[in-house]
Every structure is written in C-alpha cells, then in structure tokens.
Amino acid sequence: MARVREVGTLWIGGALSWMEQLCLKSFVDQGQKITLFFYEDIPNVPEGVIRRDGREILDTDDFIKYEKKDSFALFADYFRIHMIAQNPGMIWVDTDVYCWRPMDYESDYVFGYELPNSKRVNNAILGLPADAEVTRAILAFMEDRHPIPPFIKPSLQQEYREAAAAGTPVHITQQPWGVWGPMMISHFVETFGLHDKVQPLDAFYPVTFRERTMMIRDADKVEEMLTERTTALHLWASNKRELGLRFNGIPRAGSFLDKLLKKHGVRPEFAPIKGRAKLVFEEKGADSAIFEKAGIAALGAIADLGGTQPGLVLAAHDRWDCDITLIDLLPNGKWPATQSDWVGAYQAHLAEKGVDPDRIRVVTRAEDLSPVDLLLNLSGFGDVNKVKHMEPVLQAVLHSDSKMLMDVRKGSGAFPFLRGFGTNEVLEEMSDGGGGTISRIVFTPNPPEETATDPQWAVIARELAGKDGFYTDNGSHSFLYIPRAQDTLVVTFDNLDIAMNKRDTRRPWGFEFIEKQGWSMLGVMAGGWTWYRDPWVSDEFDRLATEGFFTRFKRVVFYGASMGGYAACAFSPAHPGADVVAISPQSTLDKSLVPWETRYKVAWDRDFSGKYGDAAQASRTARRVTLLYDPYEPLDAGHVDRFEAENVLKLRAPLMGHRLGSSLHQMGILSPTILGALDGSLSEAEFYARLRARKSFPRYQRELFQRAVDRGHKTLAKRLGNWVLARNDNRAVRLGLQKL
Incomplete structure (x- = not known):
C-alpha cells in the first residue's frame, strides 16, 4: 500500500492570488x-486546506x-527546513506547485533536478528525513546570517x-538569489552523496524555468x-x-493554466495577480475610462451578469458608491x-476590498x-454564451435611463437580437486570438412608449387619491392629488418608469417624506423622459390655477430633482409667489439657449x-427658488448660472x-435639509453647517483626493x-496613495 503523505507550505499573510488558490485546491x-x-490573516484560502499558525514552527x-x-x-527557504525538521514525513511544496497526481513516495527524500543534464536540485518540492544528518547540517548552516557559502563563485567568496x-x-x-534555496540544497545533496535519491526532471520540473511561459x-x-x-x-x-504584462493577469483561453483553473473551478478575476511589477489585473481590467467612453456620468446601481467583472464593479462602487447586484444566470x-x-x-472579494455586504444583492431567480442603471455583460451572453438566453434579464433589468456594456462576438447573432430592444454603439474592437472579432459596445434601451395609463399605476394612484383627491391623465402624463392639511401643498415631478420599476413602494417622488409631514401633495408624472413638454401638462396647470386650486393652501412648494427640478422651476408660474426647491435642475434643453448641454438627447x-x-x-415669479447643485459638475453649474433673479438662493455642494x-x-442630511427648504426655514448658514458632514463622506474624500x-x-x-x-x-484613496 502506498504511503500517504502530507504536504505543507507557507503564506505569510494577505490575500492569495488565483495561482496560489489553484495550487492549494489541486x-x-x-x-x-x-x-x-501563516503569520497574518489570509481571507481567501480554499476549503479543505488545513491552516496552522506559522509560529508553531518559527515564533x-x-x-x-x-x-x-x-x-x-529567503524566509520561506529558512522556514521550510524548520517545518520539515519538526514535522517528520511532511513534504514542503511552494505555493506555486500544482498537484498533478498525489505524491506517495516511500522515501523521506523528496526532491528533483530542475534542469536537463544538470545536478542542480530545486527546493520548490522538498522532503528530508527530520532527524537526518543532512537536515541538521542545513539547519546549522542557516544559523549563520553572515556566511561565506562554499558553493558561490570563488570571486564572490573572496569578496x-x-x-x-x-x-x-x-x-x-x-x-x-537561491543562497538558501537551490544552490544550498544542491550543495548538500552533493556533500552527502544523495544524487541517487533525486527524482528525474519530469517528476516536478518537466517544464523548466526557461520554458515556463509555455504554460x-x-x-x-x-x-x-x-x-x-x-x-x-x-x-x-x-x-x-x-x-x-501580456494578458491582464488572466491566462489565455485554452492555455494550460486556463484549463487547470476550469478543472478546479477557480475564478482568476476574484484573486487578481499582484506581482512585483505592480501589474494588477483588478486595476488594469477595471480601466474606468470605459465609463467615459460609454457616456456614463453617474450610477446608483450596477449589475454583473455572470460575475465576470469584479474589477469594473469595484471601480464603479469606488466612484459612485452604487449598489451592486450579482446575477447568477447559468x-x-x-x-x-x-x-x-x-x-x-465574488462576495468575499468585494468584502475584502471594503464593500459593505449589505450593498451586495444576489439574484438567482x-x-x-429589478432595474439597475448599468448592466455588465462582458465575456458573457453574445460572446461565449448564446445571446438569446439573456432576454429575460434584458427585459427586467434595463429601465429607460439604463445602459449595458456588452461584448459581442462576430457571427453570434447578438446585433440582430439587440435591434429589437434598443440601439448600440461600438466602443472598441479586438481580436479573439483565433481569427475572429469581438466588439465591446454600449447598449441603450429604446425609450418606453409614453404612457401614464399603466393599469397598475392607475389603480395605485386612484387608491392614493381617495374620495377627496383626484387622478387625471392624458395617456402620456398624469396628475395625482392627495389631500391632507390645507397648510402646505407640495407639487412634485417624477418619471413613471422610475416610480414603477426602481422603487419598491411604487410611490411618486418625495411621497413618504411629504406624507410624514402631513402636507398635501400634487404628484405630476411623466410617462418617459419628456421633460413634461406636452401641451396637456401646461393646460392642466392653467386649469388648476384658474379654478383656484392652488389658492386653497397657505403655502405652495414646487419640488423636484434633475428633470423634475427643471419642471419644479418651469411650472411654478402656475401659482406666483410659490416656493421652489430644485436639486441639480436643468434650465432648458433648447439648444439655442444651452448649446453646451450634451446630455438628454432623447428630449x-x-x-x-x-x-x-x-x-x-419662468421661476422669476416665485417667492424663493432654492437650487442645490454641485458647482464642479460643469453642465449642472451651467444651468444654475442661468438663474439670475434676486429670488434665487444657490446652495453649493462641491464634489x-x-x-x-x-x-x-x-451623509444623513437630506431629510433635514429638504424639510427646511420645503417649510421655508433653511438658511445658507444652516445648509453649509450641515454640509460639513461631507468631510467623513467617502465620495467627497475620494473626489477631493483625485x-x-x-x-x-x-x-x-x-x-x-x-x-x-x-x-x-x-x-479609492488607499489605491490612489499607492500609485503616488
């Protein structure tokens, strides 16, 4: 019966790369x-590997x-001999040694030649009798930290x-290099006449160091x-x-290492290579310039279909602090x-990089x-997998303001398939290494048909209105009035697609906050990215004004963000003297007035x-117009600069x-800020005092650092x-400091 052997190795601490994971798992x-x-925590050790504190061997x-x-x-060279001496029969293996088949050697002498026609013995695989004279001799040799090794060049010995x-x-x-490694082991094998114990080249080193890139x-x-x-x-x-250097840290498909990774189910993108050349796959593969190429300026949620892009997901999370969805579709x-x-x-990898686990959602059904702002489908469906299989994801995950980054292999049928769902733009093309072409595209879904008469929304809206409120629509926009106290009416503006598909509550913008204050609400809903430029919407505001609807209330506040911020300012003349609160609003999309505005082509x-x-x-008729914006977002700042009336209060939130x-x-300051803005009590001094909380806000810190x-x-x-x-x-700051 073959002798069952145990092997041992060392990793001082920190995360393993995929190569170490592969070898251990083998x-x-x-x-x-x-x-x-180990001497320090290792977060990603494969299951089944026994862990022992290195201080048991060398404290x-x-x-x-x-x-x-x-x-x-050098420390590993020192450690391995002590490990062998204290663990009889244990064979040392380096962490880059793969188990092709179990080692069942009867002899305690386990080592091999590393070069053809040479007596040089490598120590990547090393077994010695724990109490042998050669083992004691090696230990004694290594106790001298200033040796003059007899096996180095004579000229160096003299020096x-x-x-x-x-x-x-x-x-x-x-x-x-190797003074306590192959040079030393080869010397002692020669000194003690152990060449008959050495395994031939093909036992451990059939692919020599010179031939290593063949792998x-x-x-x-x-x-x-x-x-x-x-x-x-x-x-x-x-x-x-x-x-x-050559492959962004990932073995080429079909290579020997790629086959081994697939055999053992090890995903290299989750444990990127970090070599002395500081060529880290995670940072190279996550080249966030692709976001600029794709015209992506901000994200609230990102999804990775198939789990191939942890680097890009981390780059997006670092940049925008977005929520993360992992879609586990086979x-x-x-x-x-x-x-x-x-x-x-994947989850462990993200957690190791500092992502709050609560921000990660896994979908297996x-x-x-649910909708996200950016779907990543790279090296996935349309490239290595059939594109038709992703249709349910495409329909459920993309909303009217989403984008998808996708790799499309020529001849896959992906381009005709995508035509029915939206439009695409080729960002770059690359060879697949086998004569074919892969296009990396940004995909934009078709805007939804303008409709505010979604049966589900109509039911929800009429229930919210109750017997004393009202709900009206014209097939593309709708008005929902929810009566409460006659003290304050808040008029809000929202996109139906977002309300129905991105909010679990399916309630209009600001609903919960306004309800909590006991204020009445008029919710204006657009059935798409229309900027409310529909004569029916204007006529409806005129009708309500003529009927004296707004005069029932002591205060009327128009409130919205982005497209809704535009509408809050634009429709405020329906009740002159109203207050306006707008977050990052546009002033208009009329290209003759704002030729520098490059966003929102749909309108x-x-x-x-x-x-x-x-x-x-239009907002000049308001009592006060409070605008909250980031002055370092040039397009937002350009719109705010156009508000020049004396009734405008501009509250800057840099970065x-x-x-x-x-x-x-x-940051925890939205609710008190908006409450103060809506009830008219918010002052500049109060806003900037609250904004001091940004000093501990990760986004602000990384933007300021960058x-x-x-x-x-x-x-x-x-x-x-x-x-x-x-x-x-x-x-993000930590990685930035490392680059400096």
Whole structure:
C-alpha cells in the first residue's frame, strides 16, 4: 500500500492570488492532505486546506528577504527546513506547485533536478528525513546570517572574506538569489552523496524555468511533456509577471493554466495577480475610462451578469458608491438550483476590498430581477454564451435611463437580437486570438412608449387619491392629488418608469417624506423622459390655477430633482409667489439657449417655448427658488448660472455629483435639509453647517483626493490621503496613495 503523505507550505499573510488558490485546491481535490502555515490573516484560502499558525514552527517577526529582489522567498527557504525538521514525513511544496497526481513516495527524500543534464536540485518540492544528518547540517548552516557559502563563485567568496575582515560582513539578505534555496540544497545533496535519491526532471520540473511561459500559451505542448512520473508540478511564480504584462493577469483561453483553473473551478478575476511589477489585473481590467467612453456620468446601481467583472464593479462602487447586484444566470440561460460557486467568492472579494455586504444583492431567480442603471455583460451572453438566453434579464433589468456594456462576438447573432430592444454603439474592437472579432459596445434601451395609463399605476394612484383627491391623465402624463392639511401643498415631478420599476413602494417622488409631514401633495408624472413638454401638462396647470386650486393652501412648494427640478422651476408660474426647491435642475434643453448641454438627447427635439419653457425665466415669479447643485459638475453649474433673479438662493455642494440627493441621503442630511427648504426655514448658514458632514463622506474624500492628484499637487494629495486613511479605510484613496 502506498504511503500517504502530507504536504505543507507557507503564506505569510494577505490575500492569495488565483495561482496560489489553484495550487492549494489541486492538492485538496486530489485527496492529498495539505497544511498552509501563516503569520497574518489570509481571507481567501480554499476549503479543505488545513491552516496552522506559522509560529508553531518559527515564533518570529523577522521575515528576512532577498533585499535586491524585495522577496520573502529567503524566509520561506529558512522556514521550510524548520517545518520539515519538526514535522517528520511532511513534504514542503511552494505555493506555486500544482498537484498533478498525489505524491506517495516511500522515501523521506523528496526532491528533483530542475534542469536537463544538470545536478542542480530545486527546493520548490522538498522532503528530508527530520532527524537526518543532512537536515541538521542545513539547519546549522542557516544559523549563520553572515556566511561565506562554499558553493558561490570563488570571486564572490573572496569578496565576502574581505568584507568580513574589514568588519562589514555581507548579510544573508544581500547575498545571491537561491543562497538558501537551490544552490544550498544542491550543495548538500552533493556533500552527502544523495544524487541517487533525486527524482528525474519530469517528476516536478518537466517544464523548466526557461520554458515556463509555455504554460500560459500552449496547453497541448505542456501536456506532451508530462509523464507517468510527474506528480507535483512547478508552475513557476514568475509566470505571474508575464501574465500581468501580456494578458491582464488572466491566462489565455485554452492555455494550460486556463484549463487547470476550469478543472478546479477557480475564478482568476476574484484573486487578481499582484506581482512585483505592480501589474494588477483588478486595476488594469477595471480601466474606468470605459465609463467615459460609454457616456456614463453617474450610477446608483450596477449589475454583473455572470460575475465576470469584479474589477469594473469595484471601480464603479469606488466612484459612485452604487449598489451592486450579482446575477447568477447559468450559461444555458437556466437559473441555478443552488447558488453557483462563483457567487461566494465574488462576495468575499468585494468584502475584502471594503464593500459593505449589505450593498451586495444576489439574484438567482427571474422574479427577483429589478432595474439597475448599468448592466455588465462582458465575456458573457453574445460572446461565449448564446445571446438569446439573456432576454429575460434584458427585459427586467434595463429601465429607460439604463445602459449595458456588452461584448459581442462576430457571427453570434447578438446585433440582430439587440435591434429589437434598443440601439448600440461600438466602443472598441479586438481580436479573439483565433481569427475572429469581438466588439465591446454600449447598449441603450429604446425609450418606453409614453404612457401614464399603466393599469397598475392607475389603480395605485386612484387608491392614493381617495374620495377627496383626484387622478387625471392624458395617456402620456398624469396628475395625482392627495389631500391632507390645507397648510402646505407640495407639487412634485417624477418619471413613471422610475416610480414603477426602481422603487419598491411604487410611490411618486418625495411621497413618504411629504406624507410624514402631513402636507398635501400634487404628484405630476411623466410617462418617459419628456421633460413634461406636452401641451396637456401646461393646460392642466392653467386649469388648476384658474379654478383656484392652488389658492386653497397657505403655502405652495414646487419640488423636484434633475428633470423634475427643471419642471419644479418651469411650472411654478402656475401659482406666483410659490416656493421652489430644485436639486441639480436643468434650465432648458433648447439648444439655442444651452448649446453646451450634451446630455438628454432623447428630449432635444422637444418644444421648450412658451411661459413654462425656460425654467430660469419662468421661476422669476416665485417667492424663493432654492437650487442645490454641485458647482464642479460643469453642465449642472451651467444651468444654475442661468438663474439670475434676486429670488434665487444657490446652495453649493462641491464634489457631490449630479445625483446630489443620493449623496446627501447617504451623509444623513437630506431629510433635514429638504424639510427646511420645503417649510421655508433653511438658511445658507444652516445648509453649509450641515454640509460639513461631507468631510467623513467617502465620495467627497475620494473626489477631493483625485482633484489634488489631477492638478499635480502630490504633496497635498499625500497629506489628504493619510488624513483620510487615519480615520477610515477609503479604498479609492488607499489605491490612489499607492500609485503616488
């Protein structure tokens, strides 16, 4: 019966890359017991790996390293001999050693030649008798931190002797790479006459160091080199640098490493490579310039279909603090009976990077799909999977203001399929490496048909109106009046698609807040991105004004954000003397007045003439117009600059973005701010006092930090970054500091 062997390895601390995860999991999957020694927490160790504190072997914090290469491999060389001496029969393996088949060697001597026609013995796989004379000799040799190794070049030995004689002996950390590794092991194998114990080249190193990149290029050639004697296979950690340089940290499809990853179910994008060259897949793959290319300026929610883009998801979350949805749809278009393996790894990866788990939602059923602002479908349906399978997701997840980033393989039929749902723009094209072409596109869904008469909405609206209120519509817009106290009426403006598909409550903009104050409400709903430019809407406001509807109330406030902010200002003349509260409003989309406005193409052809057309002019009849905006959003600032009347109060919220309401809500100051604005008590001093809370708001911190970097103020950026990180872990700032 073959001898059952245990293997051991070391990882000082921090997250593993996919290569270490793959190698560890290979031993588990082959049924070979493997122990991982560690000194600091490791968040992503594969299941089945035994964990032991490294201090059981060496109770130290002196993690010596090869200084010239900034590598802790020197400490690993030292640790492995002590591990072997204290754990009889345990075989050492480096964390880049893959289990091709279980090691069942009878002898305690387990090592192999690393080069053809050479006596050089590598120590990536190493077994020695715990109490053998050779083991004791190696331990004794390593106790001298200023040795003059007999196996280095004679000229270097002489140099070390002269340095020692001068009182400046050369420390082991300054000596050549491998001095406690292959050079030392080869020396002691020769000294103790152990060459008959050494395994042949194909046992552990059939693919030599010189041939190592073959593993990331050609699976067939590698497999041809493996033999029946191959057991533990060295994958060569230096391949990680090549992968970072050439392949964005991910093995090419069909390569040997790619096949191993698929065999063991390891997802490389969840554990990006972090080599000494600092070529990190997560940062390269998450090139957020794609957001600019796609015209994405802000996000409240992002979804990853199939879980292929953790880097981009993190980039979006860092930038906009958006909610995250992971859509677990199988490649065949079916929903999994149980959550797929990749989901847990993805969640752990995001949590490790500082994402609040409560901000991550997992969908494993069609009925749980809900709209998001950006859907990521990269390397997924339309590329490696059939595009037709994503139809239910497309219909449920995209709303009228959504976008999708998608990879489309030529000949997949994706372009004809997408034509029925919206329009696309090709951002870039790339070769698939096999003669084909993949297009990366941004997809925009067709705007919904203008309709405010959704049967569900009509039922909800009439129920909210009750017997004393009213609900009217014309097929594309609607008015809903909910009577409460006659003290205050708040007129709000909303998009039906958002109310019905993005809010669980299916209530108009501001409903819960206004209800809580006991105020009456007039909710004006648009059946799409219309900017309310419909003669019926103007006529309805005129009718209500003529009938004396607004004069029933002591105070009337028009309130909205963005498109609704425009409407709040534009329709306020229906009741001269009303108050207006608008967040990030537009003044008009008339290109003759705002030729610099590049957003909202869907409404450029609307008629913005008439008394309710130019919001900057129309709002002059209001008692007070309170505008909240980010002066560093140039388009928003351009619109606010057009409001020049004396009744305008401009409240600046720098670096809070166009979705200012969301930012203020996350800071915890939206409700008191809007309450003060709506009841007329909000002053400039009070607003800016509340806005001081932004100092601890992650979005503001990262925007301020990035602004300093972009302007070349590196010293200031470093001081700011250190100040932020001393108070909380802001991932974007932390990564930015590392780049500085």
